[in-house]
Amino acid sequence: MAEIRMPSLGAEMEEGTVLEWYVKPGDRVEHGQLVALLDTEKAEIEMESFETGWIDALLVQTGETVAVGTPMATVRSEAKASAVAASDASPTSKSHDEPPPATGGRVRATPLARRIARERGIALESISGSGPNGAIVEADIMAAGTPEPAVISDVANSSKEMSTASPSRRSGTAAGQLDRAARRRQVIAAAMERSKREIPHYYLTTSIELTSTLAWLEKANLGRPISKRLLFPALLVKAVANAARRFPQLNGHWIDGAHQPSDAVHVGMVVSLRTGGIVVPTLRDADSRPLDDVMGQLQDVVTRARTGRLRSAELSDATLALTSLGEDGVETIYGVIYPPQVSILGFGAIHSEVRAEGDLLGTRSILRATLAADHRASDGQEGSRFLMGIARQLADPENL
């Protein structure tokens, strides 16, 4: 009988916790179908099945933590399923094959979402669902429910996706919420502690003059419908990716005491979530894709990161990361490298500065770019050239 096992989603991942089963014994599963929501050391991830058949038994219960590679469910190829079920998995199960019941004008919601909404006194009617067919899932309740402090924020996270906007998906009780928030904080703390303990960061900052680049962008957007417009962050991703191609010391992973440069450039884009915390979807091969393509990719993954529709298969290890805290944010950002990556670029908000040009003073649009890099893998001279390479790329947007 085939098995669905706890997936490994990167060298960092050692174990994962089942937060919710989407299937129950007897359910049909297809290759690629989402079968469970997992909490891993990095993120919440919707796990896909690599098997096709019928769920025979769930071997890991909701709330249980198991090591990577542990069998989580058995899948049989014929329809007859055994009656074995993980006892507390069934009540929270839902099938992604079928829309949740919506009889009598009832709002679509998973049983777990209903229960939490009831416990918290939240009206389902006030919530928009991000699940299949607009069904309200647990994350929607969490996101719309009790305001929470940003338990996870401003931390350079991994290149792993997560499925929802809520950093605090949990089993539904108040105590569970605290445990969940505290545990996630611990996970982030551990990763960042490891980064600062193991990675000798060095930092380089430069100011990039963007006046003509922004004028180009404005002009480029004039004739475009909204669906085809370019946003400045897409230019940033392209500039970083194009420059990274020439600086393999800053692009790749530090593994087993040595730098392993990457031939490909996969940019991890740090996305802030309004419910607190961050997700870092990966923009694959950003160096070799056209700018319009990168813009589409960026808009797609950022939108889905926030509306809870990212999947594990859409992600892969980033080879470096990019963080920016928004158009109204701070001027300078010093990132924390997420191991095993070896660099992270921080971009502040574009702002105006008075600059001298010859004998004249004028207002210019300025972007402060900061590189945090691993001194084991690269030196300041390379880092400096990388940063200046990004500036050069941005100065020539037509050729991005």
Next chain:
Amino acid sequence: MTKTTKMPETQNADALREILYELILDVAPDLTRDDLAPDVDLRYDLGLDSIDSLNIANGIAERIGLEIPEIDRTSLRNVQALLDYILEHPVATT
């Protein structure tokens, strides 16, 4: 008549405001209606970024038929400003 709004439902501000709420909550399902006071700054107060803003503008184009130019989009920072802008720019259907 040479100028009318594209959809009947956009003919009054209340209906239009409802559409805007729906569009914004589609883009930001973590927000609720209560977050969207007319003068709340979508970017500064609610944390919507340029991609969210572009998605809302795209929704306006699809639902109402109004393509907000990029230079205007970046200056429309709250529900009231969006509403006023749409009312000031009826979509010609001739």
